[in-house]
Amino acid sequence: MEKNSFSNKIQLIQINKFGEILRTDNVLIELKIGENIFLLHPFFECLKDIVNDDFNGPKNIAFPCIAMEINEEKFICDITIKNERDLFVILLFNFSKHYQEVHKETQEKNRAMLKEQSYNFENRMKKKKD
Amino acid sequence: MNIAKKVVLLGHFGVGKTSLVRRFVDMAFSEEYLVTMGVHIKKKTITINGEDISLIIWDIEGKNNIEEARKSYLLGSHAFVYVFDVSRPETYENIESEIDYIKEHFNSIPYCIVGNKADLFTKDFSESFFDKEVFKNSYFTSAKTGDNVETMFAEIAQKTLS
Numbered sequence A: 001m002e003k004n005s006f007s008n009k010i011q012l013i014q015i016n017k018f019g020e021i022l023r024t025d026n027v028l029i030e031l032k033i034g035e036n037i038f039l040l041h042p043f044f045e046c047l048k049d050i051v052n053d054d055f056n057g058p059k060n061i062a063f064p065c066i067a068m069e070i071n072e073e074k075f076i077c078d079i080t081i082k083n084e085r086d087l088f089v090i091l092l093f094n095f096s097k098h099y100q101e102v103h104k105e106t107q108e109k110n111r112a113m114l115k116e117q118s119y120n121f122e123n124r125m126k127k128k129k130d
Numbered sequence B: 001m002n003i004a005k006k007v008v009l010l011g012h013f014g015v016g017k018t019s020l021v022r023r024f025v026d027m028a029f030s031e032e033y034l035v036t037m038g039v040h041i042k043k044k045t046i047t048i049n050g051e052d053i054s055l056i057i058w059d060i061e062g063k064n065n066i067e068e069a070r071k072s073y074l075l076g077s078h079a080f081v082y083v084f085d086v087s088r089p090e091t092y093e094n095i096e097s098e099i100d101y102i103k104e105h106f107n108s109i110p111y112c113i114v115g116n117k118a119d120l121f122t123k124d125f126s127e128s129f130f131d132k133e134v135f136k137n138s139y140f141t142s143a144k145t146g147d148n149v150e151t152m153f154a155e156i157a158q159k160t161l162s
């Protein structure tokens, strides 16, 4: 993974349990203080359950490789949620470039395997017919 | 009141998870195979018994075993849709152990099994081929024609309410 200019790839957002944004450095996504993060994208809407008082899962949760489109811009981020008493810190790591590289490889591999397996299916169907 | 339910699509690569979501949410289909990296999350609101329910659908990258899936993706899930490809035995050979895994680790969470690409059925190869116990109550869908897709999502949504 690229190490240079690392800091301009991470956005730090602080929210309360109602999803209100209390702090944001807007490195990747332009957000406003007081805005509700649950409304930003369905990924964040799912955090409702995690920042809830009843949630008894881990205090820090890492979500790798989340594809998002926000304000017509596409990202692939690793997202970490940290529970710090009544507040929550969300860290967005923009790894789009890295994931795009991995994607190319997987795409090639999977497409070839799918083609082969579909070919096998067609053959079996032909045999059945004859 | 707005109810939101997280539904995670599971299954091997290329079985049509993304295509099912695209059919359901955007009413579209593409023959082109574009591998999903990580997860894409889509939302659609439907009405069940006069009540609005938002399905937040997690379309995750294909894995041959649920165990290989990233654990945080499954966190807080309200339902699972396990998709296989009717034309590729590779995608349902281990389905029993996959379902056992769901039952064991997500005991009270509803799930359903979906045989997709049902448009590939022929006179000699049809639903009746899938007569093993595990396939009982499975849905057979086609993201290509749209067959059974809405029904499947509506019924799994219904299950999250009870």
Ligand SMILES: Nc1nc2c(ncn2[C@@H]2O[C@H](COP(=O)(O)OP(=O)(O)OP(=O)(O)O)[C@@H](O)[C@H]2O)c(=O)[nH]1
Pocket: A110, B011, B012, B013, B014, B015, B016, B017, B018, B019, B020, B030, B031, B032, B033, B034, B035, B036, B037, B060, B061, B062, B063, B116, B117, B118, B119, B120, B141, B142, B143, B144, B145
């Ligand atoms: N004939 C037919 N083809 C389908 C159907 N659904 C999907 N496909 C094709 O199958 C291929 C894979 O579809 P995807 O929806 O990308 O599969 P996926 O499960 O999301 O794959 P991963 O993201 O790699 O896990 C594509 O070429 C689709 O056009 C279907 O119902 N019928």
Ligand SMILES: [Mg+2]
Pocket: B017, B018, B019, B034, B035, B036, B059, B060, B061, B062
């Ligand atoms: Mg996909």
